Amino acid sequence: xxxxxxxxxxxxxxxxxxxxxxxxxxxxxxxxxxxxxxxxxxxxxxxxxxxxxxxxxxxxxxxxxxxxxxxxxxxxxxxxxxxxxxxxxxxxxxxxxxxxxxxxxxxxxxxxxxxxxxxxxxxxxxxxxxxxxxxxxxxxxxxxxxxxxxxxxxxxxxxx
Numbered sequence: 683x684x685x686x687x688x689x690x691x692x693x694x695x696x697x698x699x700x701x702x703x704x705x706x707x708x709x710x711x712x713x714x715x716x717x718x719x720x721x722x723x724x725x726x727x728x729x730x731x732x733x734x735x736x737x738x739x740x741x742x743x744x745x746x747x748x749x750x751x752x753x754x755x756x757x758x759x760x761x762x763x764x765x766x767x768x769x770x771x772x773x774x775x776x777x778x779x780x781x782x783x784x785x786x787x788x789x790x791x792x793x794x795x796x797x798x799x800x801x802x803x804x805x806x807x808x809x810x811x812x813x814x815x816x817x818x819x820x821x822x823x824x825x826x827x828x829x830x831x832x833x834x835x836x837x838x839x840x841x842x
Contacts, residue, residue: 683840685750685828692746693754694825696739697818700758703735704818708811729769736762749840753830756838757821761814768810775803 685693707728715724739762743755779799783792824831 683750683828689748689750690825690828692748692751694822696743696751696755696758697821697825699735699739700761701815701818703732704811704815707732707735708807732765736766749838750828750830753834753838754821754825757831757834758818760834761817761821764810764814764817765807768807771806772803775799775806779803 711728711731712725715727718724736759739755739759743752743759746752746755776799779796782799783795786792786795821831
């Protein structure tokens with residue numbers, strides 16, 4: 683199947699948007715909120731912005747009529763789901779830290795524990811950020827060749 687340049691450009695945008703999401707909201711904004719010392723609530727800003735982009739990727743993949751383009755938006759959303767798993771693991775670790783510190787009598791020790799656990803909790807998301815960026819670079823190469831991964835073709839067969 684021959685894919686037009688305009689379809690390739692539209693399909694590439696799905697992967698480019700995901701990577702921009704990673705760079706702006708994870709690699710720039712998250713460290714900035716940490717350095718500004720706005721606390722855990724400040725980490726919600728990049729999270730909410732990133733979730734907004736992920737939501738857009740999801741809905742854009744559902745409403746796209748061109749099969750090749752829609753397949754790549756869906757592929758990009760599959761990578762988003764990996765990122766969401768990282769968010770969930772991080773949230774679970776942060777919740778555990780909160781529960782552990784609720785019963786502590788020494789507030790200074792509780793603060794130290796929260797600081798240490800926060801640094802550890804960010805690791806699953808950070809690792810999945812790196813993994814998904816590499817996966818998206820590979821997907822961009824697929825777009826250039828006009829290809830769709832076989833797994834996506836099975837889950838989302840071409841229109842007849």
